[in-house]
Amino acid sequence: xxxxxxxxxxxxxxxxxxxxxxxxxxxxxxxxxxxxxxxxxxxxxxxxxxxxxxxxxxxxxxxxxxxxxxxxxxxxxxxxxxxxxxxxxxxxxxxxxxxxxxxxxxxxxxxxxxxxxxxxxxxxxxxxxxxxxxxxxxxxxxxxxxxxxxxxxxxxxxxxxxxxxxxxxxxxxxxxxxxxxxxxxxxxxxxxxxxxxxxxxxxxxxxxxxxxxxxxxxxxxxxxxxxxxxxxxxxxxxxxxxxxxxxxxxxxxxxxxxxxxxxxxxxxxxxxxxxxxxxxxxxxxxxxxxxxxxxxxxxxxxxx
Amino acid sequence: xxxxxxxxxxxxxxxxxxxxxxxxxxxxxxxxxxxxxxxxxxxxxxxxxxxxxxxxxxxxxxxxxxxxxxxxxxxxxxxxxxxxxxxxxxxxxxxxxxxxxxxxxxxxxxxxxxxxxxxxxxxxxxxxxxxxxxxxxxxxxxxxxxxxxxxxxxxxxxxxxxxxxxxxxxxxxxxxxxxxxxxxxxxxxxxxxxxxxxxxxxxxxxxxxxxxxxxxxxxxxxxxxxxxxxxxxxxxxxxxxxxxxxxxxxxxxxxxxxxxxxxxxxxxxxxxxxxxxxxxxxxxxxxxxxxxxxxxxxxxxxxxxxxxxxxxxxxxxxxxxxxxxxxxxxxxxxxxxxxxxxxxxxxxxxxxxxxxxxx
Numbered sequence: 001x002x003x004x005x006x007x008x009x010x011x012x013x014x015x016x017x018x019x020x021x022x023x024x025x026x027x028x029x030x031x032x033x034x035x036x037x038x039x040x041x042x043x044x045x046x047x048x049x050x051x052x053x054x055x056x057x058x059x060x061x062x063x064x065x066x067x068x069x070x071x072x073x074x075x076x077x078x079x080x081x082x083x084x085x086x087x088x089x090x091x092x093x094x095x096x097x098x099x100x101x102x103x104x105x106x107x108x109x110x111x112x113x114x115x116x117x118x119x120x121x122x123x124x125x126x127x128x129x130x131x132x133x134x135x136x137x138x139x140x141x142x143x144x145x146x147x148x149x150x151x152x153x154x155x156x157x158x159x160x161x162x163x164x165x166x167x168x169x170x171x172x173x174x175x176x177x178x179x180x181x182x183x184x185x186x187x188x189x190x191x192x193x194x195x196x197x198x199x200x201x202x203x204x205x206x207x208x209x210x211x212x213x214x215x216x217x218x219x220x221x222x223x224x225x226x227x228x229x230x231x232x233x234x235x236x237x238x239x240x241x242x243x244x245x246x247x248x249x250x251x252x253x254x255x256x257x258x259x260x261x262x263x264x265x266x267x268x269x270x271x272x273x274x275x276x277x278x279x280x281x282x283x284x285x286x287x288x289x290x291x292x293x294x295x296x297x298x299x300x301x302x303x304x
Numbered sequence: 305x306x307x308x309x310x311x312x313x314x315x316x317x318x319x320x321x322x323x324x325x326x327x328x329x330x331x332x333x334x335x336x337x338x339x340x341x342x343x344x345x346x347x348x349x350x351x352x353x354x355x356x357x358x359x360x361x362x363x364x365x366x367x368x369x370x371x372x373x374x375x376x377x378x379x380x381x382x383x384x385x386x387x388x389x390x391x392x393x394x395x396x397x398x399x400x401x402x403x404x405x406x407x408x409x410x411x412x413x414x415x416x417x418x419x420x421x422x423x424x425x426x427x428x429x430x431x432x433x434x435x436x437x438x439x440x441x442x443x444x445x446x447x448x449x450x451x452x453x454x455x456x457x458x459x460x461x462x463x464x465x466x467x468x469x470x471x472x473x474x475x476x477x478x479x480x481x482x483x484x485x486x487x488x489x490x491x492x493x494x495x496x497x498x499x500x501x502x503x504x505x506x507x508x509x510x511x512x513x514x515x516x517x518x519x520x521x522x523x524x525x526x527x528x529x530x531x532x533x534x535x536x537x538x539x540x541x542x543x544x545x546x547x548x549x550x551x552x553x554x555x556x557x558x559x560x561x562x563x564x565x566x567x568x569x570x571x572x573x574x575x576x577x578x579x580x581x582x583x584x585x586x587x588x589x590x591x592x593x594x595x596x597x598x599x600x601x602x603x604x605x606x607x608x609x610x611x612x613x614x615x616x617x618x619x620x621x622x623x624x625x626x627x628x629x630x631x632x633x634x635x636x637x638x639x640x641x642x643x644x645x646x647x648x649x650x651x652x653x654x655x656x657x658x659x660x661x662x663x
Contacts, residue, residue, distance in 0.1 A: 074502075090502060193510050193517050193636070219635050224510075224517065228388045229634035231380040232353035245503030248442040260387050260520070263379040 029148050035132030036114050042127060045151040046106035050088060050099055052117070056108040056131055057082050058284035059143055062159055063152045071102045075245065078278065078286070096120050106149065133283040135205050136167065136291070143285065163288050167209075170295045173302045174211030183298055185212035186235035186266070189277070190247070191254035193224045202287060203241075203280050210294035211302075212237060231264065237298055238266040241277030249274065273297040329608045336615035340397070343619050347626045348389050352633030355381060392519040395527065395583070396625040396639075397618035400590055402531045402580035404617025406573040407591025408598070408609055409538050412545045413569055414476050421577040421591040424483030424570075428490035429460025430581045434511055435497045438504045449511070450523075450582040457578035460490060465570070474566055513638030514585035516625050523583045530579035534572045535614055541569055542606040549604075589643045590617055593651040600654050620647070 031041045050071035051057040057076040060069050066081050071088040086102060089095040094117045099107065104126065109118055111132040121128050129149060133139040140160050147156020174182075185207050189195040197203035198219030207214045215233040216225055238261070240251040252274040261267050275297070279290035296303045349360045359377055363385055366373040406421040414423070422428075433456020437449035464486050468479040498508055544565045548555045552562050581587070594617040595609065602612055624642045631637055 190507070191518075192507060193515055216634070223635040224515075226352045226629055226634045226636060227518065228384040228629075229352045231384050231388070234378075234380055246442065247503070250442055260383050263383055 029151075032129070032145065032149060034129045034145070035142065036111065036118075036130040038130065040127060040129050042106070042129075042149055044105070046104075046127070046149065048102065048104045048106070049150070050102055050104040050107045051076065052088070052094055052108060052113055053091060053110040053131075054078070054278070055133075055282040055284035056110065056146075058282065058286060059131070059146050060108070060150075062285045063143070063147055063150065063155045065150055065152060068150070070104060071099060096124070100124055100126070108146070131283075134200070134202070136202075136209065136287060139283050139285070139287055140164070142283070159285065163285060166288050167291065170210065170291055170303075174209075174295070174299065177211055177299075179213075182211050182213050183236035183271075184215050184233060184265075185298060186215050186230055186233075186238045188238065188240040188251045188255060189222055189281075190244075191240075191251040194227055194230075195222060196225045197222055202283055202290075206280055206287065206290050206294050207298070209291055210298050212294070212298040227260065231260065234264050236265040236269070237271045237273070238264070239273045239275055239294070239297055241280060242274045244277035244281065247277075271297075325603075329602060329605075329612075332602060333608070333611050333615070336612060336619070340615050340619050340622075343622055344393060344397070347393050347622055348385060350626055350630060351384070351389055352630055353381075353384055355384065360385065387520065391521045391524045392516050392629075393622050393625065395519045395524050396516050396621045398524070398527055398531045399580040399584055399587065400594075400617040400619070400621025400624075401535060401614045402576040402617075403587065403590040404594035404598075404613040404620070405535050405538055405610055406577045406580075408595035408606070408613040409545070409569050409573040410591070411595055412549065412606055412609075413566060413573075414480060415549060416480070417596065418592075419480075420588075421573065421580075422487075422586070422588075424479060424574075425460035425464050425487045425490065426457045426574055426577045427581065427586045428487040428494065430454070430457035430578060431512060431586060432456050432460075432490045432494045432497075434582075434585070435494050435501070435508055438508050438511075439497060439501060454578050454582040457581065458574065460486060461570075461574045473563055474570075476566075510638065511585040512640075514587040514640040514643075515628075515636065515638050516584050517629070517636050519583070527579050527583060531576050534576035534579070537572045538569065538576075539610050539614075541565060542610050545569065545606045545610075549606075585638075585640070587621070587640050587643055589640075589647045590621060593647045594620055597651060597654055 029042055031039055033039055047068055048070045049060060049065065049068050051060055051069060052073060054073065054076045057069065057072045058078055060066065061079050061082060066079075069082070069085055072082050072085045073094075074087050074090050076082045076085070086098075088098045088102070092112050094113065096117070099121065107121055107126055107128045109121075109128050109130045111130065114130060118128050118130060129145075131142045131145070133142040140163060143156050143160055143163075147153045147159075187197050187203050187207060189197050189203070196216045196219065198214070198216040198221055200220050201222060204214050204216070215230065215235050216223075219225060238255060240255040242249040242252050255261070255272055255274075266272055275290065275293055279286045279293070292303070349355060349357050359381065362373045363377060363382055365371050366375070367386070403421050407419070410419040410421060410423055411417060413419075430453040433452035433454070434449050436456070437452040440448055461483075464479065464483045465474070467486070468474060468482040470478070498505060501508055544555070544560045547558050547560050548562060548565065550558075555562050577591075595613045598609055598613045598616055602608055621639075621643070624646060625639055627646065628637045628639045628642045631642075
């Protein structure tokens with residue numbers, strides 16, 4: 001139910017702003033601006049929700065909305081209960097017909113759906129909200145937004161409080177570290193081709209928030225990296241992602257068997273680790289788990 | 305007197321078709337071999353990591369027997385030079401040589417300037433094999449992708465060959481048509497598997513575009529024997545290949561066992577192409593532009609064309625891979641993108657310059 005009638009919108013916008021300012025708990029939320037800057041009108045609290053990304057699914061379950069989730073993607077494998085929900089396709093390949101047949105009153109999409117999937121769903125009069133968090137603070141904002149849309153504002157506030165406390169616990173310990181005590185970290189997203197997470201990625205954010213220096217500081221996004229660049233920058237800690245999609249632990253196997261890493265500080269000091277890629281690449285609540293694990297890898301002396 | 309000498313070294317027929325410029329061409333071959341050596345040394349010093357040429361020389365001298373240098377470099381620098389750059393550029397050289405000489409062979413055999421090493425299904429077979437490798441359970445995947453690509457390439461050509469064979473002869477037109485048809489069939493299966501591959505798609509596309517990014521010595525050791533021996537065999541058949549340019553009937557009358565030559569050359573060219581693509585993926589364009597460039601510069605005599613194409617191909621792919629690993633460093637560009645992006649304009653330039661029929 002998205003309409004482009006300016007007068008109607010502006011009245012709604014004013015009233016929403018007014019409600020916000022007076023901090024009145026409200027349900028349903030009226031109109032919201034989603035992660036793609038679209039204004040979406042939500043007139044009643046959603047009861048049947050379809051999630052089009054694993055991180056959206058995790059947020060919904062974390063807010064206690066598991067029962068209202070009626071459709072998820074093939075990649076939504078957390079929590080366990082999400083696996084039994086009806087599947088509406090892959091991440092970028094959404095089966096529109098399947099979505100419609102589930103009769104959702106809210107579809108939670110993500111950035112990759114902006115060009116094709118969202119317009120298609122809107123033509124069918126479905127309410128679509130896109131969540132596009134790309135950093136830790138934005139994950140928290142998205143959780144707030146989902147709480148607001150679904151009327152779970154109290155649960156959202158509690159969850160965010162909990163996550164904030166854990167984030168601050170990490171930040172407190174690494175805050176005053178001088179730069180030379182921040183180890184150089186190489187993160188392996190995939191091994192063939194050798195791929196890493198550069199600036200602007202969640203993994204990069206997690207590494208620096210955990211007190212490390214990403215050696216891929218001059219790469220933006222998830223890209224292939226030269227093997228010789230890795231050797232030259234001589235990482236002190238190497239972290240390989242595992243369990244991403246069907247990849248199992250191939251990057252970790254590669255890290256252990258690549259003989260050319262043997263003279264890096266990380267291998268000489270036995271500082272190689274693996275992390276569940278689904279924690280670190282999904283902009284959901286478990287990103288804080290990734291942060292805590294990464295902090296332990298990078299600063300074992302501070303995080304026992 | 306000069307004519308007498310010519311008659312001793314070549315048949316009168318080929319002598320009249322190809323006015324011999326022995327000396328300049330032999331100089332060219334020697335020159336290219338030297339150039340290849342220089343290119344290897346220079347590209348060894350180029351990379352995303354800044355290693356001064358002086359340091360490179362010290363590291364190289366240190367490796368020579370009976371010399372010892374005071375190590376002023378880290379062991380990672382040594383790994384970068386000997387275990388990353390050297391195997392990588394050697395493999396690039398071998399693959400470039402294989403694709404170029406196989407391309408020249410196919411063009412000669414089919415007497416068709418558009419023939420490339422992938423004409424009769426090698427690429428499609430290799431691609432299907434590799435994609436099947438990607439789809440296997442993870443525990444089987446390690447090492448199976450190149451093996452399946454190799455097997456896929458050879459079986460595709462074997463099928464094409466057995467379909468096209470009529471009695472004891474092998475009509476070249478039938479062979480091309482069978483190759484194109486089977487290639488389309490295999491490509492259809494590959495496309496479907498790619499769509500169904502989900503999160504493996506990135507790895508598959510990266511393989512299909514070609515990359516040398518993780519090349520180590522073991523790949524060089526596996527691929528080198530096929531390519532070196534295969535290339536030498538092809539060189540030895542340069543003269544029959546020249547004679548076959550006339551016409552198969554005339555070649556037979558001149559005493560060339562046409563069917564046997566076709567068999568050996570097709571088999572060898574296919575084998576070295578399969579060896580070339582199995583680790584680094586399908587690298588397009590080398591097999592077309594290098595032989596034609598050599599023809600434009602040095603003429604179509606296969607006795608020179610084949611070795612000249614071999615060394616030019618090696619030099620070209622080493623330079624292309626140097627561009628692939630340095631242009632956007634520290635990230636990498638797929639080599640197939642570079643060969644077409646840099647190769648095509650250069651080839652068009654040559655074509656404009658020479659403005660004459662080259663085939």
